[in-house]
Amino acid sequence: MRTDGKKKNRLTITAHVLTLCLLVLSVAGASTFAWFSSRKSVGSYAPISSPEALYIGAGHIENDTFEDIRYMYFDGMDVKKADHVDKVFCVYGTGIGNYKIQLAFTTNNQFIYSIYHASESSVESEGAVKYVTHQTTPQTFYYSVSGEAIAGTFLNKQEVEGESIANAENHTDTYGSYANVNKYAEPIYWQTSVAETGRARGAFVNYYILRVSYNGKEVNDRETDVLCLAAKTFNIHAQS
Amino acid sequence: MKGFWKELDGKQRKELRTRLFYAVLSGLMLVVFGTISFAWFASNRGVNQSGMDIAISTESIDIVVVRTSYYDAYDNMTEFKTKLGEAEYSTTENDTDVEPRIAYEMVNESVVDGMRYLQPGSYGTVTFYIRPKANKDNTVVNFVLERGGFSNEYDEHDNLEITEVDSSAVLDLLKGHLLFFTGRTGADYEHFVYTGFLTDRFSYDMGAHDKCGEVGRTDCYKVVLYWEWPLKYYDITDNISTKYPAAVEDYIAANPTFFFGTSEIGDSEEAKSDAFDDGDQTIGDNTDYFVLYIKVK
Numbered sequence: 368m369r370t371d372g373k374k375k376n377r378l379t380i381t382a383h384v385l386t387l388c389l390l391v392l393s394v395a396g397a398s399t400f401a402w403f404s405s406r407k408s409v410g411s412y413a414p415i416s417s418p419e420a421l422y423i424g425a426g427h428i429e430n431d432t433f434e435d436i437r438y439m440y441f442d443g444m445d446v447k448k449a450d451h452v453d454k455v456f457c458v459y460g461t462g463i464g465n466y467k468i469q470l471a472f473t474t475n476n477q478f479i480y481s482i483y484h485a486s487e488s489s490v491e492s493e494g495a496v497k498y499v500t501h502q503t504t505p506q507t508f509y510y511s512v513s514g515e516a517i518a519g520t521f522l523n524k525q526e527v528e529g530e531s532i533a534n535a536e537n538h539t540d541t542y543g544s545y546a547n548v549n550k551y552a553e554p555i556y557w558q559t560s561v562a563e564t565g566r567a568r569g570a571f572v573n574y575y576i577l578r579v580s581y582n583g584k585e586v587n588d589r590e591t592d593v594l595c596l597a598a599k600t601f602n603i604h605a606q607s
Numbered sequence: 608m609k610g611f612w613k614e615l616d617g618k619q620r621k622e623l624r625t626r627l628f629y630a631v632l633s634g635l636m637l638v639v640f641g642t643i644s645f646a647w648f649a650s651n652r653g654v655n656q657s658g659m660d661i662a663i664s665t666e667s668i669d670i671v672v673v674r675t676s677y678y679d680a681y682d683n684m685t686e687f688k689t690k691l692g693e694a695e696y697s698t699t700e701n702d703t704d705v706e707p708r709i710a711y712e713m714v715n716e717s718v719v720d721g722m723r724y725l726q727p728g729s730y731g732t733v734t735f736y737i738r739p740k741a742n743k744d745n746t747v748v749n750f751v752l753e754r755g756g757f758s759n760e761y762d763e764h765d766n767l768e769i770t771e772v773d774s775s776a777v778l779d780l781l782k783g784h785l786l787f788f789t790g791r792t793g794a795d796y797e798h799f800v801y802t803g804f805l806t807d808r809f810s811y812d813m814g815a816h817d818k819c820g821e822v823g824r825t826d827c828y829k830v831v832l833y834w835e836w837p838l839k840y841y842d843i844t845d846n847i848s849t850k851y852p853a854a855v856e857d858y859i860a861a862n863p864t865f866f867f868g869t870s871e872i873g874d875s876e877e878a879k880s881d882a883f884d885d886g887d888q889t890i891g892d893n894t895d896y897f898v899l900y901i902k903v904k
Binding site: 407408409410411412413414415416417418566567568569602 | 663664665670672678681682684687691696707708709710711712713714715719720722723724725726731733735755756759761765767887888890891892894895896897898899900901902903
């Protein structure tokens with residue numbers, strides 16, 4: 368029994384010494400391996416296109432909630448009450464440096480559309496456009512025009528006998544080969560001349576007021592017009 | 608020692624033998640790695656490339672890549688290269704040295720709005736050269752392919768911080784949305800026919816290929832990998848065994864998370880198509896730079 372105990376002790380000591388060696392060698396081996404394996408690699412890279420995040424909403428945007436553009440609607444436009452109607456909308460997005468605002472509209476009513484930059488406030492001021500949000504607890508905001516109407520360019524407008532209507536330039540784009548189109552149903556295309564500024568690095572929101580003016584022109588209150596409002600990313604470097 | 612051995616019973620001898628074996632094995636490993644390390648150091652002195660060719664080196668081969676200025680004018684590329692440098696991937700412009708790790712440009716052959724950003728519908732190549740060392744001409748070289756990415760993050764002051772993508776969901780999607788092949792014929796996206804579908808590894812048998820005829824690289828084997836980011840899910844499924852090898856179909860079946868972001872996709876082809884599109888969106892939202900890591904095994 369005593370001899371056995373001795374043997375065991377000697378074995379244990381030897382084993383410990385070996386284990387120690389094993390440990391040291393393993394560490395050396397492992398670190399060498401890590402160093403080595405990390406040293407023989409090539410990385411082939413390419414930048415990825417970011418999906419565009421550019422949207423149009425109605426008034427007031429808050430954190431992740433925004434007012435759907437369907438809340439911007441024209442009802443009961445009374446041309447005798449005032450010479451124009453103002454509606455607020457916003458363009459918001461992420462990682463978009465520049466964009467242009469575009470309009471396409473039919474010309475039954477001979478309205479004049481202009482777009483202004485707007486500032487938001489929770490306090491009412493003269494001439495400000497009131498907007499009540501559609502949140503669970505509705506909030507009221509006021510939007511004031513700042514500066515002049517944003518300059519823009521028409522793509523296909525012509526003046527015929529005092530009326531602004533579309534020329535034939537973009538007929539095919541709109542209606543294809545269909546030729547039987549009323550002259551007022553040919554939409555006029557317009558876009559801002561200078562690119563609007565978003566935010567290339569991060570999220571942004573810009574408020575606008577769309578002003579619909581009658582401009583003293585005779586209006587037929589039974590007519591309907593279609594107005595399309597769009598925002599398009601614009602690369603100011605490419606100028607395309 | 609001999610006496611000591613005799614005093615042990617069978618079980619003790621076995622234990623000692625096992626421990627000795629591992630100790631010796633560790634020693635062997637150390638010797639082997641030591642040799643390789645020296646080989647690497649040695650090649651540092653001897654191997655210089657002309658022009659923009661740069662190389663990584665192992666005991667039997669060098670991997671030579673040709674760096675270009677392909678994406679230099681792109682947004683944040685300088686910051687991205689700095690980030691690669693921090694990850695110890697050399698991006699130095701005119702380096703002719705042997706580097707431990709090298710990053711270089713993946714070629715995107717499709718142009719959208721004058722730019723070559725990767726996006727669904729993109730396709731292109733990844734090219735590198737294998738230069739065997741003396742008497743290593745018939746070696747089979749094993750590569751491991753890994754997909755990674757980096758993304759642009761901005762703090763409240765709009766300062767850019769490029770971070771490595773660590774979301775396993777996004778990294779998984781990269782495996783299924785950017786497909787790699789060893790062969791391609793045809794002129795464009797509509798007519799390409801791919802062969803040799805690659806997932807996470809591939810082997811190149813130098814003995815089965817001829818060296819390339821390019822000036823200054825006649826001692827190298829040229830390896831071209833072809834990649835594609837299919838535009839639509841149906842672009843893949845409608846073209847199995849015609850444009851894409853059948854292996855792609857098996858891969859989708861075996862790895863639904865790589866394609867649809869979930870393993871619970873069900874059987875509806877329409878749901879798969881939607882999930883595939885969502886996967887593209889997830890990649891785009893979370894990744895601004897793609898990197899294919901080609902590691903010599």
